[in-house]
Amino acid sequence: xxxxxxxxxxxxxxxxxxxxxxxxxxxxxxxxxxxxxxxxxxxxxxxxxxxxxxxxxxxxxxxxxxxxxxxxxxxxxxxxxxxxxxxxxxxxxxxxxxxxxxxxxxxxxxxxxxxxxxxxxxxxxxxxxxxxxxxxxxxxxxxxxxxxxxxxxxxxxxxxxxxxxxxxxxxxxxxxxxxxxxxxxxxxxxxxxxxxxxxxxxxxxxxxxxxxxxxxxxxxxxxxxxxxxxxxxxxxxxxxxxxxxxxxxxxxxxxxxxxxxxxxxxxxxxxxxxxxxxxxxxxxxxxxxxxxxxxxxxxxxxxxxxxxxxxxxxxxxxxxxxxxxxxxxxxxxxxxxxxxxxxxx
Amino acid sequence: xxxxxxxxxxxxxxxxxxxxxxxxxxxxxxxxxxxxxxxxxxxxxxxxxxxxxxxxxxxxxxxxxxxxxxxxxxxxxxxxxxxxxxxxxxxxxxxxxxxxxxxxxxxxxxxxxxxxxxxxxxxxxxxxxxxxxxxxxxxxxxxxxxxxxxxxxxxxxxxxxxxxxxxxxxxxxxxxxxxxxxxxxxxxxxxxxxxxxxxxxxxxxxxxxxxxxxxxxxxxxxxxxxxxxxxxxxxxxxxxxxxxxxxxxxxxxxxxxxxxxxxxxxxxxxxxxxxxxxxxxxxxxxxxxxxxxxxxxxxxxxxxxxxxxxxxx
Numbered sequence: 001x002x003x004x005x006x007x008x009x010x011x012x013x014x015x016x017x018x019x020x021x022x023x024x025x026x027x028x029x030x031x032x033x034x035x036x037x038x039x040x041x042x043x044x045x046x047x048x049x050x051x052x053x054x055x056x057x058x059x060x061x062x063x064x065x066x067x068x069x070x071x072x073x074x075x076x077x078x079x080x081x082x083x084x085x086x087x088x089x090x091x092x093x094x095x096x097x098x099x100x101x102x103x104x105x106x107x108x109x110x111x112x113x114x115x116x117x118x119x120x121x122x123x124x125x126x127x128x129x130x131x132x133x134x135x136x137x138x139x140x141x142x143x144x145x146x147x148x149x150x151x152x153x154x155x156x157x158x159x160x161x162x163x164x165x166x167x168x169x170x171x172x173x174x175x176x177x178x179x180x181x182x183x184x185x186x187x188x189x190x191x192x193x194x195x196x197x198x199x200x201x202x203x204x205x206x207x208x209x210x211x212x213x214x215x216x217x218x219x220x221x222x223x224x225x226x227x228x229x230x231x232x233x234x235x236x237x238x239x240x241x242x243x244x245x246x247x248x249x250x251x252x253x254x255x256x257x258x259x260x261x262x263x264x265x266x267x268x269x270x271x272x273x274x275x276x277x278x279x280x281x282x283x284x285x286x287x288x289x290x291x292x293x294x295x296x297x298x299x300x301x302x303x304x305x306x307x308x309x310x311x312x313x314x315x316x317x318x319x320x321x322x323x324x325x326x327x328x329x330x331x332x333x334x335x336x337x338x339x340x341x342x343x344x345x
Numbered sequence: 346x347x348x349x350x351x352x353x354x355x356x357x358x359x360x361x362x363x364x365x366x367x368x369x370x371x372x373x374x375x376x377x378x379x380x381x382x383x384x385x386x387x388x389x390x391x392x393x394x395x396x397x398x399x400x401x402x403x404x405x406x407x408x409x410x411x412x413x414x415x416x417x418x419x420x421x422x423x424x425x426x427x428x429x430x431x432x433x434x435x436x437x438x439x440x441x442x443x444x445x446x447x448x449x450x451x452x453x454x455x456x457x458x459x460x461x462x463x464x465x466x467x468x469x470x471x472x473x474x475x476x477x478x479x480x481x482x483x484x485x486x487x488x489x490x491x492x493x494x495x496x497x498x499x500x501x502x503x504x505x506x507x508x509x510x511x512x513x514x515x516x517x518x519x520x521x522x523x524x525x526x527x528x529x530x531x532x533x534x535x536x537x538x539x540x541x542x543x544x545x546x547x548x549x550x551x552x553x554x555x556x557x558x559x560x561x562x563x564x565x566x567x568x569x570x571x572x573x574x575x576x577x578x579x580x581x582x583x584x585x586x587x588x589x590x591x592x593x594x595x596x597x598x599x600x601x602x603x604x605x606x607x608x609x610x611x612x613x614x615x616x617x618x619x620x621x622x623x624x625x626x627x628x629x630x631x632x633x634x635x636x637x638x639x640x641x642x643x644x645x646x647x648x649x650x651x652x653x654x655x656x657x658x
Contacts (some may be wrong), residue, residue: 012654022650128569155442169438206395207442237398240655277647287647296652 003305005030005063005087007054007078009038010165012092014070017042019300022289026307032057047208054078058085065115065310066093067303071165072180073173076101079116083108088115090306093183094138095323097175102327107321117306118156123191124298124305129259131247135192140251143193146228147248150186154213154234169210171315177203177211182232186219186327186333187230188247193221196228196329201337206235217333226312241266243295260290262294269294346455349374350569351611355553358564360405361551367409370568371417373610376547378489381418383425384658385457385487386410387545389495390428390439399556402493404444404567410491411452418489424452427483429459430523436460457483467542468567471534471599478535479521484543492516492545492572494508496563497556508590509583512548512569512576513540513601533592540572542603548575552582565617573602578609581616594626608630621631 002025006017006025020028026106030049031042039050058066059082065088068078070114073098082089089109095118104153109116122128125327153162154159168171174180196219203212212285214233220226243266248257263269273292280287290296302317354365388402396403407426426445428436437459449456457637460480469478484490484533484579499507505573507514510558517525518531518541528535552565565582569575573596582585587593587604637655644651 010654018650018653153394155438164438169441207393208447225371235395237394242653245412260599274643274647275650278643278647281647287649289649290644292649293652 002026002064003056003062004043004308005032005060005066006069007032007057007066007082008069008071009033009035009042010069010071010072013067014038014041015067015299016047016067016303019289019303021269022300023304023307030057030060030063031283034071042258055081058082058087060267062301065090065307066090071167071173072097072175073167076105077129079105080108083112083114086112086114088306088310090119090303092116092119093174093187093323094179094327095320095325097179099324099328099331102324106202106324111322115306115316116310116320117302118189118318118320119299119302120184120191120318120322120326121189121298121302123318124301125245126294126297127258127339128188130261131249131256131258132192134248135251139254140249140256141253142224143226143249143251144168145250146189146192146226147236148246149227149231150181150215150245151231151233152181152184152235152244153236153238154181158177161250169208174211176330176334177213177234178232178333179327180216180328181213182215182230182333183326185232185256185263186217186329187322189221189230190329191322192229192249192324193226194223196221198329198333198336199227199289201333203334203337204234206237212326215333218254219329241270241293243293245295264295267284347375347463348569348571348574348605348607349609349610350567350571350574351577352582352609352614353566353568354617355564358553358562360408363405363566364409364538365404366564366566367406367415367568370559370566370611371410371413372545374443374568374570376570378418378546379650381422381489382622383423383487384414384489384491385483386424386426386444386491386493387424387515387519388428388551388606389510389518390434390436390443390445390621391431392434393439393442394542395443396551397554397560398534399495399497399554399560400444402495402551403553404448406549407445407493408452408551409439410493410549411454411470414489416493422489424454425457425483425487426454427457427459427481427519429481429518429521431518432526439446444631459483460521460523462521469538469541471538474531474534474593476531476535476538478542480519480539480542481521484519489547490543492548494548494550495556495563495583496550496552496567498558498583499556502551507592507593508585509580511550511579512545512572513537513592513596516545516572518544518651520545533595536592537596539602540596541599545572546570547571548580550575552579557583558620563617569605571602573597574604574607576602577604578614581614584618584627642651 032051032054068091175274200218217230352622353370354360394400459481550567
């Protein structure tokens with residue numbers, strides 16, 4: 001049994017808590033959050049050890065692993081504290097706000113010998129896994145061009161009747177904007193095609209924010225020279241269950257796209273999958289958790305991977321190095337954008 | 346004096362086109378004002394959605410109103426743009442994100458958060474329902490209060506479905522309390538209650554991008570001196586029979602305004618009406634309330650989880 005502590009019970013932390021409760025051999029025994037309301041949420045799920053300060057949680061010897069769902073600017077400090085107490089760490093992306101901070105964490109992890117996995121959940125989308133399989137099997141030949149798109153609503157949290165947290169609007173606390181919105185696209189491109197460099201980057205402002213809200217980026221893989229156009233934005237009103245992500249690969253022998261593996265009608269998909277689960281439960285079979293939203297399942301799959309890496313003493317699917325590479329490339333993207341458009345700085 | 350509501354289409358969707366339409370619309374209603382020293386302008390800012398979604402007032406419309414006030418009434422008027430915090434929106438962020446901070450800087454006007462003002466607790470009774478409303482003092486102390494709503498359908502809130510959101514509903518945003526969802530169980534009564542207490546001198550409707558089933562480039566500016574009359578004509582523009590709208594009926598019964606002898610000036614109502622996309626009330630219930638209820642029921646029946654962001658709403 002892996003005994004888990006969850007640090008930070010915002011919308012992601014609460015989702016992680018709910019998912020952990022459905023996993024075998026995993027038990028959430030403690031949570032930490034500065035908000036009384038968040039701790040109340042955890043208490044209602046039966047968790048007894050509740051802390052305002054995560055350092056108190058980290059003192060618990062029977063906690064093997066922690067899930068850190070804190071704001072970006074608190075990652076370095078909390079990961080440092082967790083690794084010093086020998087806890088395995090799952091942390092939301094981005095690992096940290098700069099590559100220097102990421103490398104510092106990398107050194108800590110290597111020294112302490114704990115497992116650390118970063119939440120690159122897009123790798124675990126069914127549609128992405130299927131595109132990856134097609135690519136790996138050579139069905140489309142060699143990929144020359146690719147397009148990755150993610151445009152959504154960055155500020156209005158779906159149906160949640162609460163305002164976004166203040167740190168979201170503070171450039172120092174959120175770090176580079178692409179660490180939030182563009183992170184997954186950069187990671188996917190490099191996961192498929194290896195280390196890459198930006199050939200072009202435009203960072204734009206639809207809204208009047210202290211940071212950008214959309215970008216067009218061209219990356220080129222250093223290994224196989226695949227080019228990728230990344231379109232990313234925060235400006236589009238979107239209400240659950242809508243989701244606007246796709247990845248298209250154009251190869252020498254054909255093409256493939258995540259759109260081929262996502263439901264054409266999300267509402268019908270929800271009805272179909274939820275009906276299946278109700279029947280599964282009725283007949284005593286195991287339900288497919290969160291299958292009604294094809295994208296939320298990825299959170300479950302990545303946590304399973306993290307806990308399996310602890311049980312089997314293996315490398316998790318997403319390593320510290322993957323996260324460092326992603327943050328470094330994002331820093332390079334900013335350099336290219338600002339060199340070309342210095343007035344945008 | 347005639348009860349006039351003007352309808353003007355913009356000739357072009359840029360700042361100049363919008364300004365021209367706003368000027369024509371206000372000119373046509375023959376508003377007689379004695380002294381305009383302090384001006385409060387209340388747009389509709391909902392969450393952090395762009396004006397082109399049809400959800401929030403276009404800052405270019407507000408910009409044109411500011412110019413109009415200064416050119417026609419008082420060049421040195423003290424002008425404030427106001428909005429209150431809402432359950433899922435903080436005014437300071439909405440002002441910044443949606444371009445109002447930039448506008449305020451360019452036009453040298455003040456941005457004002459109604460939730461931070463001195464509050465008057467006002468008791469009001471609507472249709473036998475008595476309640477208290479926390480209202481900011483600035484609303485009552487300005488010489489000219491200008492309501493600048495958006496033209497849109499809905500909303501669906503806590504089991505109640507309004508046909509439309511326009512002149513009457515925008516004043517709901519004058520309630521200082523951020524958690525306005527608490528008023529949703531008596532939404533109609535509360536909207537009418539606010540309208541009994543708060544009387545705009547001028548209402549200018551931003552129908553440049555309206556919201557029906559989807560956003561639509563309607564290109565319409567409306568203006569009127571009586572808030573309820575503007576709502577009445579807006580309902581017609583949206584293709585509704587205003588007499589069949591509970592909110593308008595209730596507001597009229599409670600003496601909020603005068604919908605008798607409303608006269609449309611500018612363009613014809615038929616010309617404005619034909620562009621508007623319709624959306625069924627059932628459609629709202631299906632897309633919001635029923636969807637959430639079904640998800641919660643599904644979670645109970647299957648043992649599956651639903652994302653916490655949805656669960657808390």
